[in-house]
Amino acid sequence: MAELLKVIFEHEGIFLHPSPDEGGPEQDLLVSGTLRVLEKDAEILVEYRPLEDSVDPSNMLCAGQDSSSVVEWAQCPGEKSQSRQQLETQQSYETEWDMVNAISFRKKNCTNGEGSLNHSQERSRWAFSVNISDLKSITVKDEGWTFLILKLKDAFSSLPALHFHQGGSKDFLDCLRRFALLTECPEDKTCLMVSTPNRALSQSFENLLDDNNFGLVHKFKRDPYVATLGSFSKVTNYIYDALRGAEEQQQRPPEEVADLLGEVIPGLEINQQEEPGFEVITRIDLGARPRVSRAEPLSADDWSKHQDPEGRMKDEATLRQKIFKGGLCHAVRKEAWKFLLGYYPWSSTLEERKSVLKAKTDEYFRMKLQWKSISEEQERRNSRLRDYRSLIEKDVNRTDRTNRFYEGLNNPGLTLLHDILMTYCMYDFDLGYVQGMSDLLSPILYVMENEVDAFWCFVSFMDQMHQNFEEQMQGMKTQLIQLSTLLRLLDLAFWNYLESQESGYLYFCFRWLLIRFKRELSFQDVLRLWEVMWTGLPCQNFHLLICCAILDSEKQKIMEENYGFNEILKHINELAMKLDVEEILQKAEGICLQIHSCKDLPHSISSILGFDAKRQVPNQAGLGGAPRPAPQQDACSNGHCRESRPQNSCRGVSTS
Amino acid sequence: MTARKSLLKVILLGDGGVGKSSIMNRYVTNKFDAHLFHTIGVEFLNKTLEVDGSQVTLQIWDTAGQERFRSLRTPFYRGSDCCLLTFSVDDNQSFLNLSNWKKEFIYYADVKEPENFPFVVLGNKVDVTERQVSAEEARMWCQENGDYPYFETSAKDATNVAVAFEEAVHRALAADDKADHLIPTDTVKLHRKPRSATACCS
Numbered sequence: 001m002a003e004l005l006k007v008i009f010e011h012e013g014i015f016l017h018p019s020p021d022e023g024g025p026e027q028d029l030l031v032s033g034t035l036r037v038l039e040k041d042a043e044i045l046v047e048y049r050p051l052e053d054s055v056d057p058s059n060m061l062c063a064g065q066d067s068s069s070v071v072e073w074a075q076c077p078g079e080k081s082q083s084r085q086q087l088e089t090q091q092s093y094e095t096e097w098d099m100v101n102a103i104s105f106r107k108k109n110c111t112n113g114e115g116s117l118n119h120s121q122e123r124s125r126w127a128f129s130v131n132i133s134d135l136k137s138i139t140v141k142d143e144g145w146t147f148l149i150l151k152l153k154d155a156f157s158s159l160p161a162l163h164f165h166q167g168g169s170k171d172f173l174d175c176l177r178r179f180a181l182l183t184e185c186p187e188d189k190t191c192l193m194v195s196t197p198n199r200a201l202s203q204s205f206e207n208l209l210d211d212n213n214f215g216l217v218h219k220f221k222r223d224p225y226v227a228t229l230g231s232f233s234k235v236t237n238y239i240y241d242a243l244r245g246a247e248e249q250q251q252r253p254p255e256e257v258a259d260l261l262g263e264v265i266p267g268l269e270i271n272q273q274e275e276p277g278f279e280v281i282t283r284i285d286l287g288a289r290p291r292v293s294r295a296e297p298l299s300a301d302d303w304s305k306h307q308d309p310e311g312r313m314k315d316e317a318t319l320r321q322k323i324f325k326g327g328l329c330h331a332v333r334k335e336a337w338k339f340l341l342g343y344y345p346w347s348s349t350l351e352e353r354k355s356v357l358k359a360k361t362d363e364y365f366r367m368k369l370q371w372k373s374i375s376e377e378q379e380r381r382n383s384r385l386r387d388y389r390s391l392i393e394k395d396v397n398r399t400d401r402t403n404r405f406y407e408g409l410n411n412p413g414l415t416l417l418h419d420i421l422m423t424y425c426m427y428d429f430d431l432g433y434v435q436g437m438s439d440l441l442s443p444i445l446y447v448m449e450n451e452v453d454a455f456w457c458f459v460s461f462m463d464q465m466h467q468n469f470e471e472q473m474q475g476m477k478t479q480l481i482q483l484s485t486l487l488r489l490l491d492l493a494f495w496n497y498l499e500s501q502e503s504g505y506l507y508f509c510f511r512w513l514l515i516r517f518k519r520e521l522s523f524q525d526v527l528r529l530w531e532v533m534w535t536g537l538p539c540q541n542f543h544l545l546i547c548c549a550i551l552d553s554e555k556q557k558i559m560e561e562n563y564g565f566n567e568i569l570k571h572i573n574e575l576a577m578k579l580d581v582e583e584i585l586q587k588a589e590g591i592c593l594q595i596h597s598c599k600d601l602p603h604s605i606s607s608i609l610g611f612d613a614k615r616q617v618p619n620q621a622g623l624g625g626a627p628r629p630a631p632q633q634d635a636c637s638n639g640h641c642r643e644s645r646p647q648n649s650c651r652g653v654s655t656s
Numbered sequence: 657m658t659a660r661k662s663l664l665k666v667i668l669l670g671d672g673g674v675g676k677s678s679i680m681n682r683y684v685t686n687k688f689d690a691h692l693f694h695t696i697g698v699e700f701l702n703k704t705l706e707v708d709g710s711q712v713t714l715q716i717w718d719t720a721g722q723e724r725f726r727s728l729r730t731p732f733y734r735g736s737d738c739c740l741l742t743f744s745v746d747d748n749q750s751f752l753n754l755s756n757w758k759k760e761f762i763y764y765a766d767v768k769e770p771e772n773f774p775f776v777v778l779g780n781k782v783d784v785t786e787r788q789v790s791a792e793e794a795r796m797w798c799q800e801n802g803d804y805p806y807f808e809t810s811a812k813d814a815t816n817v818a819v820a821f822e823e824a825v826h827r828a829l830a831a832d833d834k835a836d837h838l839i840p841t842d843t844v845k846l847h848r849k850p851r852s853a854t855a856c857c858s
Binding site for chain 2: 256257258259260261264390391394395397398399401402407434435436439469471473476507510511514515519566569570573
């Protein structure tokens with residue numbers, strides 16, 4: 001597979017001095033080779049190839065000095081063998097513990113070509129290629145000549161020292177400085193810390209000069225104010241980072257944690273660019289936030305008034321609007337939730353619902369029988385079922401145990417919670433049971449007081465939340481990215497502050513999002529919040545605006561107290577049970593109206609909130625004006641049917 | 657030059673349901689709640705204690721034990737000064753998984769010399785009568801895996817909890833002192849500033 005490579009820097013006569021034990025049979029080995037800095041797919045790579053290796057035709061079809069030449073990047077056997085040991089370690093993990101390679105080897109460009117086992121392997125084991133963003137530090141040493149020790153963020157791989165016997169180390173470092181910030185470490189003057197937060201910036205400047213990437217230039221001409229401001233906010237971060245230098249050293253662990261989290265949640269660093277043309281979100285004047293009021297919960301009377309003699313629910317839009325505004329009286333919940341969650345169609349008659357119920361009851365017990373009828377012998381051979389069961393048993397005992405419905409020993413509520421979760425495993429064995437699901441079921445079961453109804457309502461809720469719990473947790477990643485995008489628009493200063501504290505990826509909102517604020521509010525308030533969210537009003541992904549509303553209330557404290565990474569996490573965790581649901585809902589609706597009334601809303605924002613499809617969102621008083629989101633749109637709210645752009649497209653787009 | 661660390665990061669690892677959060681809460685607040693929620697995400701508590709006449713802040717990190725959450729848990733391993741490997745004496749599987757937890761920790765925590773890293777092993781829930789793991793088995797494992805100190809704890813009745821954390825502190829400080837005498841030339845030396853206690857102490 002041929003890729004377009006741009007050679008930015010090239011220097012021959014760089015030597016490695018393998019220590020005798022590394023060198024194996026070849027003692028006193030000196031390896032000579034070429035060091036290059038390459039640009040490939042908008043990534044900056046530092047690549048070292050020993051001499052023989054670089055002329056090995058199996059490695060490169062045509063390696064030229066010419067920066068536009070196409071270099072065959074088919075294989076790099078050296079890299080492969082160099083990291084063989086690490087890979088072995090990793091594989092043994094995978095078999096034992098099913099490790100996901102979340103951290104290292106993520107950007108290796110090596111594809112496993114055939115024929116890598118040739119005679120040059122012994123030498124080519126010294127070749128390596130690393131992404132500049134994976135570099136942690138460079139130590140500059142002198143022994144009559146200069147040699148550099150490159151350290152990776154991933155401490156498991158180490159690189160051999162590069163000896164510049166024929167000079168060139170300064171040019172090499174100068175070249176790196178074009179793409180990364182090299183700051184002298186205060187503890188050790190010879191050590192340069194590498195950071196690449198400004199990559200987007202430096203590259204957007206490069207893009208300015210590059211005719212092929214006129215996106216920014218184009219924008220700049222059209223709207224210089226917006227475009228510059230966007231870049232300036234990056235510059236601010238860049239300068240901030242540069243100035244922080246010494247301070248940063250002392251807070252290294254949180255920063256590293258943040259780096260790693262950034263890798264787990266990719267796409268955040270430059271999330272504001274999501275399509276070609278370099279859309280810059282910046283300080284758009286949002287206007288004043290309208291004050292909205294909440295209403296009384298919908299009463300049983302009012303609910304039954306909306307029912308026709310056959311049992312159809314009339315004027316669904318009005319009902320949704322009322323529920324959005326005030327929630328439901330507890331007495332109505334048992335019935336109304338079934339409609340809100342899509343278990344019963346709004347237009348169904350009582351008769352139709354009876355037959356739905358019958359079919360669903362049969363289906364439920366069929367699935368329940370499946371796990372109930374598994375013998376101990378069978379279960380012994382089914383480790384996944386065993387694991388699900390063991391975790392469910394543990395978690396059922398640790399879910400809402402102070403609630404009357406689940407308290408005490410041998411409470412039937414506990415058995416129901418257990419049985420429904422086990423049956424859900426049979427309904428969706430691939431997902432099975434993941435921690436957090438018992439939190440989602442508990443309020444539903446509490447309201448339904450019925451195993452079958454609770455199960456199917458839970459299934460509907462899980463349809464919305466499914467992606468949060470999947471192996472790769474894509475739903476969580478998507479939501480964190482979307483939330484960051486929203487927060488940036490709403491409050492750039494706060495967003496910048498969080499960024500400066502390595503918290504821009506908003507990890508501290510993890511629990512909020514995973515289980516929809518279940519642990520943050522009192523049980524009764526959770527019921528209120530959820531029924532309001534299930535109306536699908538006033539916009540798609542309203543729960544993200546709820547996050548923004550809570551953060552808006554906390555930002556003053558966080559910034560005034562100058563909280564760092566750990567303190568922010570702790571502060572947010574400790575908000576649990578101290579939040580007022582009505583206050584939050586009021587504020588979040590205000591934010592929604594504020595954003596909606598904003599002209600020239602960036603596309604990224606309007607697509608998160610679903611303003612594109614229907615440019616019609618509730619005015620405060622307007623009952624019935626709101627569109628009824630189809631049940632499937634609820635699924636969208638979790639990123640389900642977002643057009644899924646490739647994971648790293650953000651990065652690619654901003655730089656290509 | 658060899659100023660002692662005044663902030664120690666200790667992390668509790670082990671299978672879901674072995675009692676990590678309960679151990680942390682027992683130590684920090686001296687309370688036990690049999691109906692504590694299972695942990696979602698990552699939490700930590702601080703506790704200040706005096707060691708050899710100077711104040712040390714212990715930052716205790718508690719994580720969700722389920723496999724699925726690994727990628728969001730492991731970044732927090734970095735910078736740990738001590739790791740408390742926890743199992744429950746009434747759950748043999750949680751004991752068998754200790755070595756996986758150890759490996760996961762070493763892999764993700766960026767531990768320079770795994771053989772010298774201070775691990776402490778806790779066999780929790782000794783108040784429960786139906787044991788599946790004997791003290792001998794557990795001690796054997798500790799001995800074979802690096803001579804780790806082993807404590808049989810009960811978060812419920814407070815048995816050995818404080819002792820175990822104190823041991824963790826001493827091990828962490830000892831490892832730190834040792835590292836101070838052997839600074840490799842190409843290592844960046846790190847000092848950690850104590851974080852403001854008012855801001856993060858509970």
